[in-house]
Amino acid sequence: MNKSSLYKGCLEPILMQLLQKHGRMYGYEMTQKVKEITKGELHITEGALYPLLHRLEAEGLLEVETENIGNRLRKYYSLTKNGKKQTTVAIEEMKNFMTTLQIILHPKTI
């Protein structure tokens, strides 16, 4: 992902939010899109990405369609019905998490 370890544990909700907003995407596309929208700040490594996509598919949160583009393989992922439900939960948790970090960063009184 990125030199710091802060993003550890965040990749799953980030990918789900990405798929929620963008719809159907393939793995490589996700890495490029995230790099683009975060202005290079967030670099998703493929070693983290692909195993996670496989896990989310196995858990029934993602479904996959394989396509041949020219002679190249692409595996398009999209959220299942349950995946969408879980994304809502994950985003809610992310927001709570960020609120808590805000409290730590900007404490009124300690």
Added chain:
Amino acid sequence: MNKSSLYKGCLEPILMQLLQKHGRMYGYEMTQKVKEITKGELHITEGALYPLLHRLEAEGLLEVETENIGNRLRKYYSLTKNGKKQTTVAIEEMKNFMTTLQIILHPKTI
């Protein structure tokens, strides 16, 4: 820390920020203070806390003073000069991290 894994990698900057703002604290006190200011949202486990304090001390970012309160032991930690410098860096990284998460959560266009 907390049921979700979102906080993974955040404990170190959180503790350093806490010591920066509050000054000298002992371990148990840190767990209680964080629980209090985050309204119970963030629970630092002792299994994560103590090894981290020892590591930061070994790295020269924290210094420790042991005191006897009644018959009980307390180990007060505070930031060293270098620890304060590193805290500034860590907080800056935390803010960048949060900005990036904001971009993911509230994308203008994807």
Added chain:
DNA sequence: AAATTATACCTAATTTAATTAGGTGTATAA
């Protein structure tokens, strides 16, 4: 034409940072 870079997938070994589940012992409250 050849070499490099970009696209597109993948995995195994290792590292890091937590959780879980214990342990020691004192002081206070039910």
Added chain:
DNA sequence: TTATACACCTAATTAAATTAGGTATAATTT
């Protein structure tokens, strides 16, 4: 007197990344 709070600690395990490879095609650069 029994449980809870205080206050420290560690070892084993788990989770989630990084690092460092691998395969192969397409496009670009030298």
